[in-house]
C-alpha cells in the first residue's frame with residue numbers, strides 16, 4: 001500500500017528520532033520527513049556548529065565556562081528542509097566542516113555543557129514550533145526537547161554493523177580503519193549516555209527499532225507506518 005500523499009491525509013505533529021551514533025538517524029530521518037511531507041531538524045548539526053564556534057575561538061572544549069560564553073555569543077542557524085542541509089555560524093557556511101574529525105572529537109564535550117544545551121534546546125523548540133509537521137533527530141529529543149511528541153522512535157544497531165556502514169560511507173576498507181571507527185562510536189556512545197545533563201537513553205514511551213538487519217528503506221517504511229498509526233490514534237483521543 002502506498003502512503004497517503006500529504007494532501008490526502010497530511011501528517012501533523014512531531015516524530016522524534018533518538019539513538020546512538022551511526023544508527024541511521026540522519027539518513028532515515030530525512031527519508032521519513034520526505035515521505036510525510038514534514039520538516040526535518042538535525043539537532044546534532046547544531047551541537048556540531050556550536051563546536052565549530054568553540055574551536056574557532058581557540059577555546060578548550062573542556063573549559064565549560066568559556067564554552068558556554070562562546071556559544072552564547074555565536075549565531076547558530078540550521079535549515080529545516082529534508083532535502084538540503086544548511087548550517088551556519090555567524091553567517092558562515094559550516095555544513096561540511098561540522099563533519100570533520102576535529103569537530104567529531106570535540107562535540108561530546110561541548111554538548112555536555114548545561115548552558116549550551118539550554119540555549120540550543122530553546123532554539124530547537126522555536127524551530128519545531130514554526131512547523132506543522134516535523135521529524136527531529138538527536139539524543140534527548142523524546143526525553144527532554146519534545147516530551148509530548150506524536151511518535152518517539154529510539155533507533156539502535158549493533159556497534160560492528162554501525163562501524164561497517166560508516167566505513168562504507170567514508171570509502172574505508174582496511175580492518176584497522178574499521179576498528180578505529182568502531183572505537184570512536186563506542187567512545188561517543190559512552191560519553192553521550194553517561195553525561196549528567198540529558199543523557200542518551202530511550203524515552204519510556206519510545207518505540208525501539210533495531211536496524212541491524214533491516215535495510216534503510218525498511219526502517220523508513222516502518223517509521224512512516226508508525227507515524228501514520230500514531231496520528232490516527234492521536235486523532236481519536
Ligand SMILES: Nc1ncnc2c1ncn2[C@@H]1O[C@H](COP(=O)(O)OP(=O)(O)OP(=O)(O)O)[C@@H](O)[C@H]1O
Pocket residue numbers: 020021022023024025026027028044165166168169211214215216217219
Ligand atoms: N538500515 C540501514 N542499512 C544500511 N545502511 C544504513 C542503514 N541505516 C543507515 N545506514 C547508513 O549508515 C551510515 C550512518 O548513518 P547516519 O549518518 O544516518 O547515522 P546517524 O545516526 O545520523 O549518525 P550520527 O549520530 O553520527 O550523526 C550512513 O552511511 C547510512 O547511509
Ligand SMILES: Nc1ccn([C@H]2C[C@H](O)[C@@H](COP(=O)(O)O)O2)c(=O)n1
Pocket residue numbers: 021022043044045047048107108111112137138139140141188192
Ligand atoms: N540532541 C542532541 C544531538 C546531538 N548531541 C551530541 C552528541 C553527539 O556526539 C554530537 C553530534 O551528534 P551527531 O551529529 O553525531 O548526531 O552532538 C546531543 O548531545 N544532543
